[in-house]
Amino acid sequence: MSQALSTDVLIVGGGVAGLWLNARLRQQGYATILLESGALGGGQSLKSQGIIHGGAKYALHGALTGASEAIADMPRRWREALIGSGELDLSGVRVLSEFHYLWSPGTLAGNLTSFFASKAVRGRVDQVKGDALPAALQHPKFKGKVYRLAELVLDVPSLIARLAELAGDSLLAGHDIQPIDEGDEWVGLRVDGREIRAQRIVLSAGEGNAGLLETLGLEQPRQQTRPLHMVMLKSPRLKPLYAHCLGGGPKPRITVTTHPSSDGQWVWYLGGDLAEADGVARSEAEQIAVARKELGNLLPWIDLGDAQWATLRVDRAEPAQSSLVRPDNAFLAEQGRLLVGWPTKLALSPDLSDRVFAALTRDAIQPASHPVAPELPRPPLGEPAWENLLP
Template sequence: MPSELSTDVLIVGAGVAGLWLNARLRRLGYSTLLVESATLGGGQSIKSQGIIHGGAKYALHGALTGASEAIADMPRRWREALQGSGELDLSGVRLLSEAHYLWSPGTLAGNLTSFFASKAVRGRVDQVKGEQLPPALQDKAFKGKVYRLAELVVDVPSLIARLAALAGDSLLRGEQIQPWHDGAGRLLGLSVDGRPIAAQRVVLSAGAGTEALLAALGIEQPAMQRRPLHMILAKGDSLKPLYAHCLGGGPKPRLTVTTHPAANGQWVWYIGGDIAESEGVARSPEQQIATAKKELGQLLPWIDLSQVQWATLRVDRAEPAQSGLVRPDNAFLAEQQGLLVGWPTKLALAPDFADRVITSLQQAGIKPGNHAPLPDLPRPLPGTPAWEQLLP
């Protein structure tokens, strides 16, 4: 039987939220172990578009929402970290775009007047023209309007690699994860592949995997929901960088396009937005690709799509259950029997999730302890981006 280990905080789930939390705790002097049953960031994180939202897309209908208020400070915190001067040193992480853009293919809808006046975007939106336009929109046939948002787009694979480096020796690959209780039924920690690991607190940040972990622990709350997406991927020499929400007639972006570097040097467009939601989820992959081709053909007719490769990707966004499957406004954390259970709900909110865990530890009086050095442990490998699997 493997020897027993002990740590201050045992985290399960090495997506960006778990990795960010792990790095924050280690910087504060806590001993940590971060357990992952598959690959680093291989669940929702690697399927993210990498946008560090500041709330703009949640105010498109012209009113400031709870979501736009909660997320408004995230670009600043991420930017400081990427510069090496923030709560984490993420210098070296590849920044795909210094800004995300809001793109109106025609006349601006009337409700955008109040959108531009809202607190979510005030002072952080500028119209761009000519050479300032994203490369994919720099064509004489383009007749729309484009606004630069103070939001970033990060390369998620390089982010995961940097957070893994900050983890040092604290990463552990473990497939069989079970509760470890004392004789009175109190949670002492977890057993990982037969190795007992004692911890002052256990944090579940495993995304969709949290549901099964809660079931194994015999805990029914907090309940989890899945909000599905049917994303589109396009890869080809004719595609140029584009990081933008394309406005439609409703409160959600018609399309949200981000651009990612493939291993062969081509660009990959990763497309979400309204096209990937309810109606898109109901479409077959062939129907979804046909819909995307039609949309892009109408919006960007100057781009040759004839030699582009296409694929779709189904993504389940795991979140705390909400009435009517609505999207939660903030990162979520709940405490159950000495167990901290949470979901960041969005990539951009990983710092908020870490804040909530750290506040909980401080309120419980949990301080860094003295623990024996960790032995060499099996480490999980980084996840592979979807475009490298689906569009080789």
């Protein structure tokens, strides 16, 4: 029989949200165990584009939404952490770009007038020209306007690695998960036969929350998934580009981020409207053909003849909303000792941890004394999809 463990907070899910919460709790003196059934970051985190949104793209329709309000302070909090002066010390995490850009091709005015009138972006957007343009747009044939947003882009693998370092000995690899209940209350989980009791249990497993809730016999909170069909390409001719390209509607026509691959080449990772509704319905070959045509129209001076292409289907998990409405901020539901959360996007991980801390404070949950835990089997670090899809 495996040794029974006790801890203050048991976290299930080793993506950025769970790892961020784990690090903050440990910093405040709480004993924690973070359970991950696969690889750290191997779910939605490493499939994200790494953009620390500040709400800018939500202002493209001219309205200041709840999402814009909730997320507006995220870039500041992340920047402070990245220089070691914030709520976590993330110094050493690789910043791919200090800014994300808004790119209006040709003479397209689109919805820029209402965009710049929004409080969500006022005072945080500057037009750039000439040598200040992103490297991929510095070409005589480029026609358009580019605006610099106060949003940074992170290398998610290095972020996962740093958060795993901050986790110390609290990480646990486990697969068979069953509830431990006493009366009408869950008091812990049985993981691969090992009992773990905790003052609070937090589910932050993204898409995996649905299965965990089913295991616990719970129907609420319900989960919805928002599908994407992302495109990636790798070529020695690519230069870094981090930008939302505007179309005529309220969403970016295409969102490009650039990521390092292990062979030293750059990978472009494409999202935005390209990856949504119509993109989800396309086959891989059709989606690549559309993406190739889009880039050919927008950036005709870039030779993509030797590029490797692949697509990646992603199901973004979030709390169920009517008509698949985008959640306004991080989400947390409570049922006794059980807390169920979704950050709804990588940038809002600090917001989810705020909500957990608020619940702990309200319930007067303080760090307690626990026996020293034995050495636990540790989950591996995940790696980006392009390392396998674009070898």
